[in-house]
Amino acid sequence: MxxxxxxxxxxxxxxxxxxxxxxxxxxxxxxxxAARGMLRLGLGPDAVTVIGTLGVVAGALIxxxxxxxxxxxxxxxxxxFFDNLDGIMARLQGRTSKWGAxxxxxxxxxxxxxxxxxxxxxxxxxxxxxxxxALLIACLTLGAVxxxxxxxxxxxxxxxxxxxxxxxxxxxxxxxxTGLVGLLDLPVVVLEVLLWALTAASAWTVWHRVxxxxxxxxxx
Numbered sequence: 001m002x003x004x005x006x007x008x009x010x011x012x013x014x015x016x017x018x019x020x021x022x023x024x025x026x027x028x029x030x031x032x033x034a035a036r037g038m039l040r041l042g043l044g045p046d047a048v049t050v051i052g053t054l055g056v057v058a059g060a061l062i063x064x065x066x067x068x069x070x071x072x073x074x075x076x077x078x079x080x081f082f083d084n085l086d087g088i089m090a091r092l093q094g095r096t097s098k099w100g101a102x103x104x105x106x107x108x109x110x111x112x113x114x115x116x117x118x119x120x121x122x123x124x125x126x127x128x129x130x131x132x133x134a135l136l137i138a139c140l141t142l143g144a145v146x147x148x149x150x151x152x153x154x155x156x157x158x159x160x161x162x163x164x165x166x167x168x169x170x171x172x173x174x175x176x177x178t179g180l181v182g183l184l185d186l187p188v189v190v191l192e193v194l195l196w197a198l199t200a201a202s203a204w205t206v207w208h209r210v211x212x213x214x215x216x217x218x219x220x
Contacts, residue, residue: 065122086104174194
């Protein structure tokens with residue numbers, strides 16, 4: 001997850017804020033040497049953001065449609081780390097900016113679409129499971145609405161963060177479970193259960209954010 005102004009997420013509770021703080025501290029310590037290495041190679045934060053997105057999209061659309069869940073997840077995860085590096089690199093250069101935050105958030109949508117879309121391609125073809133296709137489309141759509149609800153609320157001067165299905169939560173969940181299904185040859189129902197849970201959590205988060213803005217608007 002990008003740091004400083006490249007970070008585009010809110011925290012609903014002090015407990016979650018503390019967990020996120022420690023997670024970012026440790027991830028920064030681990031990834032800072034790699035970030036310095038990228039800078040020495042002449043790469044900037046924006047370039048790393050683009051490379052990371054291209055890697056995620058390529059991995060999701062090449063491996064997942066073939067049913068290669070383990071290799072696809074490993075490939076994608078490697079490039080997801082670029083989503084952390086760009087923020088660290090920007091901080092090291094003292095160049096954190098709204099442009100960087102905008103670029104990162106925009107390109108994140110391509111990665112999300114590729115991951116869920118790649119899985120949907122498999123289940124629409126050789127996977128032969130239209131229920132899974134529907135669930136994947138529902139997760140992708142609701143996830144996009146979760147992000148849009150917050151962005152639109154903030155553009156109108158309201159706050160609409162929080163919920164139980166932030167982008168990072170959805171991304172970690174889908175990658176971990178998809179990878180385990182591929183590694184341990186688990187039945188598809190394991191992934192299906194996760195998708196039902198993500199669909200419900202995302203729907204609740206949309207409702208939560210809409211209701212949060214409604215209550216703020218009612219006070220005006």
